[in-house]
Amino acid sequence: MLDLQSDHVNMPTDEMWDTMRATKAGWAVGGKDPTVNRLQELAAQKTGKEAALLVMTGRMATLLGLMTCCCRGRQVVLEKDSHIVWGEEWGLAYVCGAFARLVEGRQGVMNPGDVERAITESRFKHTPVTDLVCLENTHNMAGGTVLTLAQTKALCDVAHRHGARILLDGARIFYAAVAQGLDVAQLAADADLVTFSLTKGLSAPAGAMLCGSRALIEEAYHNMRRIGAHSFHKAGILAAAGIVALEKMVARLADDIRRAKAFATAASRIPRLSVDLASVHTNIVMVDISGAGVDSARFLELLRQQEVSALEFTPEIIRFTFHRHIGDGDVATIVSALRSVVEILAR
Ligand SMILES: *Cc1c(COP(=O)(O)O)cnc(C)c1O
Numbered sequence: 001m002l003d004l005q006s007d008h009v010n011m012p013t014d015e016m017w018d019t020m021r022a023t024k025a026g027w028a029v030g031g032k033d034p035t036v037n038r039l040q041e042l043a044a045q046k047t048g049k050e051a052a053l054l055v056m057t058g059r060m061a062t063l064l065g066l067m068t069c070c071c072r073g074r075q076v077v078l079e080k081d082s083h084i085v086w087g088e089e090w091g092l093a094y095v096c097g098a099f100a101r102l103v104e105g106r107q108g109v110m111n112p113g114d115v116e117r118a119i120t121e122s123r124f125k126h127t128p129v130t131d132l133v134c135l136e137n138t139h140n141m142a143g144g145t146v147l148t149l150a151q152t153k154a155l156c157d158v159a160h161r162h163g164a165r166i167l168l169d170g171a172r173i174f175y176a177a178v179a180q181g182l183d184v185a186q187l188a189a190d191a192d193l194v195t196f197s198l199t200k201g202l203s204a205p206a207g208a209m210l211c212g213s214r215a216l217i218e219e220a221y222h223n224m225r226r227i228g229a230h231s232f233h234k235a236g237i238l239a240a241a242g243i244v245a246l247e248k249m250v251a252r253l254a255d256d257i258r259r260a261k262a263f264a265t266a267a268s269r270i271p272r273l274s275v276d277l278a279s280v281h282t283n284i285v286m287v288d289i290s291g292a293g294v295d296s297a298r299f300l301e302l303l304r305q306q307e308v309s310a311l312e313f314t315p316e317i318i319r320f321t322f323h324r325h326i327g328d329g330d331v332a333t334i335v336s337a338l339r340s341v342v343e344i345l346a347r
Pocket of ligand 1: 084172
């Protein structure tokens with residue numbers, strides 16, 4: 001079975017298993033695990049920040065970022081299809097008590113003018129205070145689309161001009177960097193906090209990072225204690241794999257992007273299917289199957305019979321996510337599986 005449901009499905013590399021086996025866990029709670037500390041220094045360096053925290057999941061990293069920047073009853077501006085809105089059970093509201101002000105983006109990218117209006121709009125003596133603007137790079141629900149340097153800078157400038165901070169949800173920011181030939185530090189330069197996942201394309205078994213200034217990360221650490229997430233015992237074993245992820249696994253993300261683009265082009269030529277090629281920037285391809293005469297659930301059932309698994313995104317859209325276990329040779333297999341399903345349905 002070729003599993004393209006997510007890039008989380010990849011397994012640690014042999015080098016990761018070896019280093020985990022050889023790593024002795026320190027006492028991470030007291031900041032005394034040397035491997036965790038080394039990973040945090042490396043993550044800070046890669047994102048161009050002063051400090052970093054290792055946490056269990058990407059969602060925990062964004063939640064800690066939100067807790068660190070948002071006050072109750074204040075406003076957070078974010079793109080209407082962002083992961084924080086649809087993938088995190090509104091922790092922003094439940095935990096932080098903040099109000100989500102949604103702005104519609106194009107390919108996941110908000111217009112700075114729209115963000116400014118959301119920050120400054122005031123009616124009937126109600127003048128919202130905006131603590132935070134959230135960005136997402138790559139944008140998951142827009143199909144892995146990137147924010148460019150110029151777009152990031154313009155959005156950060158607007159937020160900062162109005163006294164709001166920027167939280168950059170960069171779960172897949174290494175894909176955004178590789179796709180654009182940039183360093184993550186460049187893409188994160190103007191963000192106050194940036195998160196990234198070690199488990200997606202980078203293939204680590206667990207972990208995500210929250211990076212920022214020393215002061216913000218110190219505050220985030222207290223928040224981590226408040227939600228019981230800081231007693232991440234034996235984190236050093238996972239941190240060891242995280243170091244391999246950062247040192248060895250970044251350059252290969254280009255392979256996933258190349259395969260995703262090859263697949264997108266081929267899939268777009270299959271009758272009854274459609275792919276917006278302009279939105280294929282990284283390792284995600286959204287295929288619109290509405291012309292095939294069934295919904296995504298049924299289409300996926302038939303696709304699984306062809307030994308290919310992908311993710312139902314909406315009743316019309318199926319998401320294919322490329323990762324380390326999908327090779328160049330698999331692209332043709334996936335395309336012919338799709339073609340077979342379309343033909344079966346057309347009979
Ligand atoms: C995957 C993802 C997350 C969450 O990461 P987990 O490790 O699955 O919790 C957050 N934001 C974005 C944009 C993502 O794509």
